[in-house]
Amino acid sequence: MAEHIRTPIVCVLGHVDHGKTSLLDRIRGSKVVAGEAGAITQHIGATLIPFDSIAKMSGDLGKLKTNVPGLLFIDTPGHHAFTTLRARGGALADIAILVVDVNEGFKQQTIEALQILRNCKTPFVIAATKIDKIPGWRPTPNASFKTAYKNQTERVQTECENRVYQLVGKLSDMGFNSERFDRVSDFQRNLVIVPVSSMTGEGIGDLLMIMIGLAQRYLAEGLQTTITGPGVGTVLEVKEEKGLGTTLDVILYDGIISVGDEIGIAGSEGAVSTKVRALLQPRPMKEILVEDQFMRVKSVVAAAGVKISAPNLESIVAGSPIRVIRGDHDEVLAKIDEEMQEINITLSDVGVSVRADTIGALEALSNELNAKKIPIMRANVGPLSRRDLIDISVIKEDLFKAALCFNVPLLPDAEVMVRDGEVDVKIFSNRVIYKLIDEYLAWQDEMIRAKEAKQFETVVLPAKFSILPGCVFRMSGPAVVGVRVLGGILRPKVSVATREGKIVGEIKQIKLNKESVTEAKEGAEVAVSIDGVTIGRQIDIGETLYVAIPERHVKVLETEMLSHLNAGTVEALEEYTSIFRKTQPFWGK
Numbered sequence: 338m339a340e341h342i343r344t345p346i347v348c349v350l351g352h353v354d355h356g357k358t359s360l361l362d363r364i365r366g367s368k369v370v371a372g373e374a375g376a377i378t379q380h381i382g383a384t385l386i387p388f389d390s391i392a393k394m395s396g397d398l399g400k401l402k403t404n405v406p407g408l409l410f411i412d413t414p415g416h417h418a419f420t421t422l423r424a425r426g427g428a429l430a431d432i433a434i435l436v437v438d439v440n441e442g443f444k445q446q447t448i449e450a451l452q453i454l455r456n457c458k459t460p461f462v463i464a465a466t467k468i469d470k471i472p473g474w475r476p477t478p479n480a481s482f483k484t485a486y487k488n489q490t491e492r493v494q495t496e497c498e499n500r501v502y503q504l505v506g507k508l509s510d511m512g513f514n515s516e517r518f519d520r521v522s523d524f525q526r527n528l529v530i531v532p533v534s535s536m537t538g539e540g541i542g543d544l545l546m547i548m549i550g551l552a553q554r555y556l557a558e559g560l561q562t563t564i565t566g567p568g569v570g571t572v573l574e575v576k577e578e579k580g581l582g583t584t585l586d587v588i589l590y591d592g593i594i595s596v597g598d599e600i601g602i603a604g605s606e607g608a609v610s611t612k613v614r615a616l617l618q619p620r621p622m623k624e625i626l627v628e629d630q631f632m633r634v635k636s637v638v639a640a641a642g643v644k645i646s647a648p649n650l651e652s653i654v655a656g657s658p659i660r661v662i663r664g665d666h667d668e669v670l671a672k673i674d675e676e677m678q679e680i681n682i683t684l685s686d687v688g689v690s691v692r693a694d695t696i697g698a699l700e701a702l703s704n705e706l707n708a709k710k711i712p713i714m715r716a717n718v719g720p721l722s723r724r725d726l727i728d729i730s731v732i733k734e735d736l737f738k739a740a741l742c743f744n745v746p747l748l749p750d751a752e753v754m755v756r757d758g759e760v761d762v763k764i765f766s767n768r769v770i771y772k773l774i775d776e777y778l779a780w781q782d783e784m785i786r787a788k789e790a791k792q793f794e795t796v797v798l799p800a801k802f803s804i805l806p807g808c809v810f811r812m813s814g815p816a817v818v819g820v821r822v823l824g825g826i827l828r829p830k831v832s833v834a835t836r837e838g839k840i841v842g843e844i845k846q847i848k849l850n851k852e853s854v855t856e857a858k859e860g861a862e863v864a865v866s867i868d869g870v871t872i873g874r875q876i877d878i879g880e881t882l883y884v885a886i887p888e889r890h891v892k893v894l895e896t897e898m899l900s901h902l903n904a905g906t907v908e909a910l911e912e913y914t915s916i917f918r919k920t921q922p923f924w925g926k
């Protein structure tokens with residue numbers, strides 16, 4: 338059984354516009370520099386740079402002895418790709434490049450990326466990009482950093498040093514020892530900074546060689562693989578291809594996969610198996626005119642990006658593990674189910690429902706929701722179904738009758754249900770996690786406000802008032818009197834209670850200057866008609882009267898509305914409840 342070190346998988350991270358795509362483009366285009374057409378090969382979703390090409394680009398450093406065969410760059414840069422592409426519960430990328438614009442320094446996403454890399458324990462180097470933008474820089478196209486640096490004036494050299502040292506300072510604040518790559522002798526103690534330009538190609542060879550060194554130092558052991566072992570990989574994407582039907586774009590990170598192999602993969606209902614019909618890779622550039630954009634290969638060895646055509650791939654979820662089955666079929670499928678369940682999501686008994694396109698995205702979305710204290714009841718990969726909608730619609734709590742969908746559609750029958758208003762479920766859909774969460778939070782606020790407004794309308798609000806001397810216009814049937822509101826909000830159609838808590842009548846109408854009004858606030862003097870009382874018998878002029886609040890409403894007022902009531906209203910509430918709580922301490926609680 339032949340042992341060899343497999344190609345490490347590399348991901349590029351960094352702040353927006355700091356030059357991730359330009360760096361990848363420069364690396365992918367560097368075969369011209371390496372002078373070896375076809376040396377760099379395009380895989381599915383990734384690009385392979387063999388060691389020979391890197392050695393040619395990197396001058397002195399090229400003499401380094403290594404058995405790392407090259408670097409496989411994932412074509413999609415950014416945190417999202419890094420965190421969503423998983424392998425055995427960890428990150429799929431073995432090493433990373435963190436891009437920082439040397440002229441801008443650290444930004445929010447640079448710090449986020451550092452934290453992600455630290456959490457995942459992924460070795461990485463810092464590419465300090467855009468050195469050609471340092472004022473006065475004289476470019477030496479495709480030169481090593483050492484040569485390029487020598488060609489600068491002293492002033493430019495000092496400026497370059499300063500900028501790199503600013504990065505060193507920032508990294509030190511975050512607990513990392515770092516140094517410019519040509520001054521580092523121990524990769525384990527120092528984080529390496531490589532100044533580069535994706536425009537001029539300066540330093541790119543150094544960067545690639547440093548990545549090889551990093552892989553050699555940190556990963557040699559972990560990259561041991563058997564080229565004859567059963568293939569293991571991660572599904573990047575599930576795609577329809579003309580003439581092929583549903584296909585899987587896969588990054589194979591261990592072993593070998595061949596046409597005819599039986600494979601285990603995760604569907605939306607659990608692990609399933611199928612048989613590889615064809616393995617496809619992109620055609621080399623020079624054959625681009627051939628009609629079929631893919632070429633068929635018999636087998637592929639890790640690490641590689643490959644498209645797999647096989648029957649029954651429709652239900653497969655992106656992010657799923659893929660394993661070539663040799664030996665016990667059920668054991669491999671059980672392992673896949675286990676890997677799918679290892680997703681680290683905290684669920685609550687009641688909460689929102691979330692759906693995402695990949696396992697990693699689901700995990701990222703769930704973590705963000707947890708951080709915002711939004712509970713999750715269900716989390717699944719794949720489109721939202723009719724069944725989901727029915728399940729969500731029976732949740733009692735209105736705030737959780739919501740589905741947050743990241744990068745996934747609704748199944749057609751679910752869409753019909755929503756369109757026809759058959760279910761009362763709010764659906765949020767966005768391709769950016771934080772926007773999805775912001776939209777949910779905005780809706781939640783609006784729901785709470787609407788509920789409060791409704792409560793204000795339906796709940797009997799506390800008020801206390803007294804009959805003004807000389808303002809009895811009718812003694813009874815109904816009594817019509819002038820009152821002053823001493824606290825709270827007086828509304829019509831509420832019962833009137835005495836200081837002893839005895840209900841004596843009901844306010845029918847409130848009038849201010851002969852006009853009917855719906856409420857009178859603290860300090861107001863209004864005329865009220867009270868049914869059921871005779872002035873001088875049940876109630877007297879000058880005595881403090883209360884709005885009788887039903888016990889059930891007291892509970893709502895005290896538990897949900899207290900923060901929205903003014904001091905006078907709270908006082909009226911407290912006085913009223915204290916009447917009953919003297920003998921029944923838990924009244925209204």
Ligand SMILES: Nc1nc2c(ncn2[C@@H]2O[C@H](COP(=O)(O)OP(=O)(O)OP(=O)(O)O)[C@@H](O)[C@H]2O)c(=O)[nH]1
Binds near residue numbers: 353354467470534536
């Ligand atoms: N002068 C100079 N410009 C660069 C360099 N690298 C990138 N740029 C420019 O910086 C801008 C942003 O570069 P991108 O590669 O798109 O940055 P990105 O990080 O991939 O951006 P997003 O994908 O939007 O996050 C572009 O206008 C590039 O041309 C460099 O080394 N030198």
